Amino acid sequence: EAQVTQNPRYLITVTGKKLTVTCSQNMNHEYMSWYRQDPGLGLRQIYYSMNVEVTDKGDVPEGYKVSRKEKRNFPLILESPSPNQTSLYFCASSFSQGAAYEQYFGPGTRLTVT
Amino acid sequence: GESVGLHLPTLSVQEGDNSIINCAYSNSASDYFIWYKQESGKGPQFIIDIRSNMDKRQGQRVTVLLNKTVKHLSLQIAATQPGDSAVYFCVWNAGNMLTFGGGTRLMVKP
Numbered sequence: 001e002a003q004v005t006q007n008p009r010y011l012i013t014v015t016g017k018k019l020t021v022t023c024s025q026n027m028n029h030e031y032m033s034w035y036r037q038d039p040g041l042g043l044r045q046i047y048y049s050m051n052v053e054v055t056d057k058g059d060v061p062e063g064y065k066v067s068r069k070e071k072r073n074f075p076l077i078l079e080s081p082s083p084n085q086t087s088l089y090f091c092a093s094s095f096s097q098g099a100a101y102e103q104y105f106g107p108g109t110r111l112t113v114t
Numbered sequence: 115g116e117s118v119g120l121h122l123p124t125l126s127v128q129e130g131d132n133s134i135i136n137c138a139y140s141n142s143a144s145d146y147f148i149w150y151k152q153e154s155g156k157g158p159q160f161i162i163d164i165r166s167n168m169d170k171r172q173g174q175r176v177t178v179l180l181n182k183t184v185k186h187l188s189l190q191i192a193a194t195q196p197g198d199s200a201v202y203f204c205v206w207n208a209g210n211m212l213t214f215g216g217g218t219r220l221m222v223k224p
Contacts, residue, residue: 004157033212040122042203043158043214050210058211090157102148103212105157 002027004106006091012112013081021076021109023091031094032074033058033103034066036087043090049074081113122201124219133191135218137204142185144206149178149189152217153200161189161202196222 004025013019025032033048035058045058049068063085065077074093078085088110092103127133139147145166150158164171164178164187171178177190187204199222204215 031210035214040216042216045211045213048210056210059213092157102160102163103158105159108155108157 002104004091004093004104006089006106006109008109009107010110012114014114015082016080019078019081019111021078021089021091021111023074023076023106024072025074025091025093025104026072027093027095027104028071029093029095029104030071031096031101031103032068033092034064034074034076035090035092036060036085037090037108038087046076046089081111083113085111086113087111122217122219124221126221126223127194129194129196129222129224131194133189133194133198133220135189135191135202135204135220137187137189137215137218139185139187139204139206139213139215141206141208141213142182144208146207147178147180147187148205148212149176149187150203150205150214151198151200152203158203191220194220194222196224198222 007022030051034046035043037043044060047066049055090108091106094101094103148163149161151161152158162173162178164180169180175192179188201217201219203217
């Protein structure tokens, strides 16, 4: 089944404790992206990747890191999480370079930073 | 990216009626537009897209209209069903980035 998977689905952590949210897609997609969703704010793009070893900042990259060492994986790293990073996070992918194609979204990761 | 609306309006329709959800986008250079549907507890799901060289595109029970002159996008859902209840987002590209509108909640009354 073609899908985007994220792990963990739920995470509660404390301020300053490094964490990684994994994202994997099995569709051989080139474009991958991370979003955060906050009440009343819709989805905002954090980082995106056009292909392996190519990543770029989105609208809200501060406090986040990403890497794209393999085509299928695009982990989101919070080196020192803070309470304002409490949010619902979505990973997405699309088959072609660039954002101008249908994106497939993962199920989301709900992160709480205390 | 350019700013998007923070307001989440709600549209309530009777089952079987047609629904129209509107969106004002802010980037005049955008050339690709998408409507996503998000049900509670799930990730956004693609509904339909349209490129800037078109002003109308139809899918199954859905139609997207694009008016680039006034930067307006609309989604029409025919014969709305309870399963259509969700939050709908219009999305537009800015180069290789995507910007999401604030969303509209559609509630379908049986």
